[in-house]
Amino acid sequence: MAATLIDGKAVAAGLRLRIAEGVAGLAAAGHVPGLAVVLVGEDPASQVYVRSKARQTVEVGMRSIEHRLDAATPEAELLALVCRLNDDPQVDGILVQLPLPAHIDSARVIEAIDPAKDVDGFHPMNAGRLATGTGGLVPCTPLGSLMLLKTVRPDLAGLEAVVVGRSNIVGKPMAQLLIAESCTVTVAHSRTRDLPAVARRADILVAAVGRPQMVKADWVKPGAIVIDVGINRILAPELGEGKTRLVGDVDTEAAAAVAGAITPVPGGVGPMTIACLLANTLTAACARRGLRTPLA
Ligand code: GUN
Numbered sequence: 001m002a003a004t005l006i007d008g009k010a011v012a013a014g015l016r017l018r019i020a021e022g023v024a025g026l027a028a029a030g031h032v033p034g035l036a037v038v039l040v041g042e043d044p045a046s047q048v049y050v051r052s053k054a055r056q057t058v059e060v061g062m063r064s065i066e067h068r069l070d071a072a073t074p075e076a077e078l079l080a081l082v083c084r085l086n087d088d089p090q091v092d093g094i095l096v097q098l099p100l101p102a103h104i105d106s107a108r109v110i111e112a113i114d115p116a117k118d119v120d121g122f123h124p125m126n127a128g129r130l131a132t133g134t135g136g137l138v139p140c141t142p143l144g145s146l147m148l149l150k151t152v153r154p155d156l157a158g159l160e161a162v163v164v165g166r167s168n169i170v171g172k173p174m175a176q177l178l179i180a181e182s183c184t185v186t187v188a189h190s191r192t193r194d195l196p197a198v199a200r201r202a203d204i205l206v207a208a209v210g211r212p213q214m215v216k217a218d219w220v221k222p223g224a225i226v227i228d229v230g231i232n233r234i235l236a237p238e239l240g241e242g243k244t245r246l247v248g249d250v251d252t253e254a255a256a257a258v259a260g261a262i263t264p265v266p267g268g269v270g271p272m273t274i275a276c277l278l279a280n281t282l283t284a285a286c287a288r289r290g291l292r293t294p295l296a
Helices: 008-028 044-059 075-087 106-112 124-132 140-152 171-180 195-199 252-256 269-288
Strands: 034-040 063-069 093-096 160-164 184-188 204-207 225-228 232-235 244-247
Touching (some): 008 140, 034 269, 075 106, 140 171, 140 225, 160 171, 160 195, 171 184, 184 195
Parallel strands (some): 034 063
Antiparallel strands (some): 232 244
């Protein structure tokens, strides 16, 4: 394996330490930042994420506020809860776990969140701020991915970046962040012609498609930095009957023979997402009090 493995677990742990220091500073001034997480329904993966978020929130010294609602909760009831959290001075960040049940319009719920408390960075106001370079809260997974990139290449200016995937949660904001870093950015997707050839142009290749091990070694330019955003559970008969394991969107082992640096799955981008959620909560808590974030 030639590539440097980018240790997202270690980078996330370092970030959480800095967050904890910032939280302690705010707490000493009389304010403990609060993060409200809303889970609708019993999706097992969402339950795991929400538990993990709550635990890490408390570990950095913040207040965790959890709201678990029945899967049949009417949209109006969820919107009313979001309104109450918007008005609650103890709440600095609001996260409504996605996906929501089919009868609820996710866009309407996201737009109901106060943009100043939108620690997911999904509100159109924050998306617009990112696109126009005017501040705002940035989606956690792209923010964490950028931090990992910078651990191996602090100055990204002039590099060719290819983002595979055009979701509002990862692909589009990732492209905006890379533009702000003065990269030349291509956003590729399921309708892109000759995707392997496009990917091979990349000095920075970000895979965010949600397809297990889709990016092969011959898609990777020698020496490229590969950021694998995918978290896919696949059957792993080699581990025993019915066993599963997590893989990314990249065929990591093969790609690592070509890449200069690569994020593993698990242990790459994944741990950064929650750490960045906590970072955004601290940033929001500071901004609501007219303070600069200590993380800048
Ligand atoms: N579901 C999976 N990832 C996320 C995330 O980052 N934020 C929210 N709100 N829901 C998710």
